[in-house]
Amino acid sequence: MPVTAIKLINFRNIKQCELNTDAPEVFFVGENGQGKTNILESVYYLCYGTSFRTREDSILCKNDESFFSASASYFKSREDINEIAISWKNRVKNIRLNGKTITDRKDIIRNQPCIIFCHDDIGFVNGPPEKRRLFLDQTLSLYNPYYIDLLRKYKKILKTRNHLLRENNTALLDVYDEQFVELGMEIQKKREEITSLFEPFFKDKFSEIAKFKELVAIQYQSTWSGMNEKDEILNFIRNKRKYEILNGVSSSGPHRDKLLFLHRDSDFSQIGSTGQMRLISLILRIIQAEFYSRTTGRKPLLLLDDVLLELDREKRIRILENLPPYEQAFFTFLPNEDYVNYHKENTMVYEVKSGGFKKRG
Amino acid sequence: MPVTAIKLINFRNIKQCELNTDAPEVFFVGENGQGKTNILESVYYLCYGTSFRTREDSILCKNDESFFSASASYFKSREDINEIAISWKNRVKNIRLNGKTITDRKDIIRNQPCIIFCHDDIGFVNGPPEKRRLFLDQTLSLYNPYYIDLLRKYKKILKTRNHLLRENNTALLDVYDEQFVELGMEIQKKREEITSLFEPFFKDKFSEIAKFKELVAIQYQSTWSGMNEKDEILNFIRNKRKYEILNGVSSSGPHRDKLLFLHRDSDFSQIGSTGQMRLISLILRIIQAEFYSRTTGRKPLLLLDDVLLELDREKRIRILENLPPYEQAFFTFLPNEDYVNYHKENTMVYEVKSGGFKKRG
Numbered sequence: 001m002p003v004t005a006i007k008l009i010n011f012r013n014i015k016q017c018e019l020n021t022d023a024p025e026v027f028f029v030g031e032n033g034q035g036k037t038n039i040l041e042s043v044y045y046l047c048y049g050t051s052f053r054t055r056e057d058s059i060l061c062k063n064d065e066s067f068f069s070a071s072a073s074y075f076k077s078r079e080d081i082n083e084i085a086i087s088w089k090n091r092v093k094n095i096r097l098n099g100k101t102i103t104d105r106k107d108i109i110r111n112q113p114c115i116i117f118c119h120d121d122i123g124f125v126n127g128p129p130e131k132r133r134l135f136l137d138q139t140l141s142l143y144n145p146y147y148i149d150l151l152r153k154y155k156k157i158l159k160t161r162n163h164l165l166r167e168n169n170t171a172l173l174d175v176y177d178e179q180f181v182e183l184g185m186e187i188q189k190k191r192e193e194i195t196s197l198f199e200p201f202f203k204d205k206f207s208e209i210a211k212f213k214e215l216v217a218i219q220y221q222s223t224w225s226g227m228n229e230k231d232e233i234l235n236f237i238r239n240k241r242k243y244e245i246l247n248g249v250s251s252s253g254p255h256r257d258k259l260l261f262l263h264r265d266s267d268f269s270q271i272g273s274t275g276q277m278r279l280i281s282l283i284l285r286i287i288q289a290e291f292y293s294r295t296t297g298r299k300p301l302l303l304l305d306d307v308l309l310e311l312d313r314e315k316r317i318r319i320l321e322n323l324p325p326y327e328q329a330f331f332t333f334l335p336n337e338d339y340v341n342y343h344k345e346n347t348m349v350y351e352v353k354s355g356g357f358k359k360r361g
Numbered sequence: 362m363p364v365t366a367i368k369l370i371n372f373r374n375i376k377q378c379e380l381n382t383d384a385p386e387v388f389f390v391g392e393n394g395q396g397k398t399n400i401l402e403s404v405y406y407l408c409y410g411t412s413f414r415t416r417e418d419s420i421l422c423k424n425d426e427s428f429f430s431a432s433a434s435y436f437k438s439r440e441d442i443n444e445i446a447i448s449w450k451n452r453v454k455n456i457r458l459n460g461k462t463i464t465d466r467k468d469i470i471r472n473q474p475c476i477i478f479c480h481d482d483i484g485f486v487n488g489p490p491e492k493r494r495l496f497l498d499q500t501l502s503l504y505n506p507y508y509i510d511l512l513r514k515y516k517k518i519l520k521t522r523n524h525l526l527r528e529n530n531t532a533l534l535d536v537y538d539e540q541f542v543e544l545g546m547e548i549q550k551k552r553e554e555i556t557s558l559f560e561p562f563f564k565d566k567f568s569e570i571a572k573f574k575e576l577v578a579i580q581y582q583s584t585w586s587g588m589n590e591k592d593e594i595l596n597f598i599r600n601k602r603k604y605e606i607l608n609g610v611s612s613s614g615p616h617r618d619k620l621l622f623l624h625r626d627s628d629f630s631q632i633g634s635t636g637q638m639r640l641i642s643l644i645l646r647i648i649q650a651e652f653y654s655r656t657t658g659r660k661p662l663l664l665l666d667d668v669l670l671e672l673d674r675e676k677r678i679r680i681l682e683n684l685p686p687y688e689q690a691f692f693t694f695l696p697n698e699d700y701v702n703y704h705k706e707n708t709m710v711y712e713v714k715s716g717g718f719k720k721r722g
Contacts, residue, residue: 031636273394
């Protein structure tokens with residue numbers, strides 16, 4: 001469902017704008033700090049009801065203003081035009097779909113799928129382990145609401161369990177360990193499944209795009225590796241209880257598992273160049289979109305924010321040729337980038353300056 | 362002291378090379394993953410005895426090889442040529458300065474000061490708090506060996522204190538708290554001093570280079586803020602003891618302090634664009650080099666690895682004009698960058714491909 005128009009008031013550095021975006025590709029070109037990312041953020045915000053850059057809505061409000069609003073029109077079909085609108089006033093957020101207020105954020109996510117390729121994604125490769133777990137959790141959550149619930153339950157149990165460990169409450173620990181292991185095993189299984197599903201796809205894409213002769217493998221490394229039975233794991237964590245009580249934390253489980261990128265059994269984040277790591281992060285987002293489409297039969301909206309900069313020209317072109325099926329894609333570019341070469345027949349180009357937008361051509 | 366020649370064997374993807382680098386600026390140009398960063402890493406390694414990308418020397422060794430070596434010649438004066446060499450064989454590292462083995466790494470650091478501007482530096486702005494503390498600690502350590510010792514002692518005490526908290530050993534805690542607060546206060550004082558010293562410099566540079574109309578301020582936020590007396594802080598942490606014992610961690614002290622970049626009292630990492638954050642990280646490195654030079658009277662060697670990419674053309678030029686005084690600077694570029702515009706009369710350019718180097722012109 002392509003977004004055909006965007007309206008913003010007091011959103012980040014954008015005082016007011018009404019943009020026609022009825023094209024399969026829309027480019028936003030401008031110098032640093034002019035508002036390119038802000039427009040992508042507004043689209044993401046309209047797809048998810050939250051930003052990818054901040055958790056606080058107040059940050060999205062233009063300086064010295066007390067309210068902001070964002071809305072977008074998009075086609076379900078050429079006959080059926082829909083509108084999503086979010087307003088924020090007196091610190092209260094209101095989300096409306098075709099004029100009707102939405103109270104559960106799940107309804108807005110289902111409405112318009114969207115995948116953001118952003119600068120921080122390089123952390124999927126060289127960031128802390130939680131960034132890599134986040135990638136798996138995001139991918140699974142996108143098309144599996146059950147997984148979202150599972151994760152929430154696990155996090156709640158984990159918090160309680162850590163509390164019990166610090167209080168040395170062995171009686172209650174015996175009870176909680178059961179649920180902890182059950183939920184943990186389910187999460188690990190889902191994560192392992194998806195990792196092995198996308199591994200061959202990843203290998204192909206990486207060697208095709210990076211032209212790197214040797215294979216880079218993905219491995220899910222579970223802290224309960226080699227144990228398939230609940231009782232085995234329960235034994236394992238009970239043997240660790242003394243240590244866990246001393247440290248006050250649960251030392252194993254999916255919250256400690258690792259996703260590894262391996263080259264000849266070495267951690268690729270120690271070996272790869274910045275460009276190679278950027279490439280991996282891009283391929284991971286492509287995988288996220290591909291798996292979403294395969295499972296749901298729907299094509300997402302893609303947002304690509306400043307993520308081609310570290311690549312040489314050939315790799316930029318190969319990435320653009322290898323993008324997943326999309327309904328529409330928004331890109332940001334610096335004026336000195338050769339974005340003109342990536343133009344297609346219907347590409348729409350906006351110049352961005354001080355929060356203002358000027359259509360080119 | 363300019364590095365005039367570099368010799369490498371089995372270093373990362375470089376099988377063997379001998380490079381003449383007798384120029385004030387040396388550019389390394391190549392596509393992703395060819396070895397540009399590796400050559401910068403070898404220079405850093407020869408300045409510090411460790412890499413900026415990995416702690417493990419084995420990672421630096423070319424695939425399937427069991428040893429590597431790196432050496433560099435540099436001038437103290439035109440009459441006095443020196444050589445630093447590091448070899449790694451059978452997992453043992455040997456560092457030699459003019460043929461004499463060095464056992465204390467401090468001696469090599471003093472020998473050839475060097476500042477690396479690397480891709481990860483953006484974490485100084487948008488990374489976790491420890492990345493920002495690291496910036497302060499690095500800046501102070503560069504010219505103050507006493508600060509290195511201070512930090513080491515504090516970390517040791519902190520570790521012991523956390524252990525005592527988990528064991529609920531209140532008798533020993535009473536003793537350790539004294540040293541913990543004394544060392545902590547010293548670190549905080551040094552960090553606060555340097556922050557207020559470089560703040561005006563930072564503000565000037567940022568508004569000059571970013572052409573951002575509004576000020577971005579730096580603030581050191583101490584967890585013991587407003588308390589100037591040792592006894593006050595001791596009281597403060599004793600009041601927290603119950604909570605700390607329950608959580609098993611020291612909840613205040615310099616290991617929890619924050620360095621903030623503020624724009625109108627909001628966290629700039631939530632507002633700034635990628636380009637603006639890159640700019641701040643570059644200015645922080647410039648400050649690091651400036652302060653080193655002012656205190657020691659010596660100019661460092663600069664290594665700039667892929668850090669101009671996110672900037673528009675005007676800001677790239679302004680950064681290059683605002684570099685700190687340097688003895689020599691090494692840069693990496695992608696072939697599609699307009700590096701020819703940054704050329705000076707004596708600039709040396711190497712093309713990098715599959716770990717090989719070809720001098721241009």
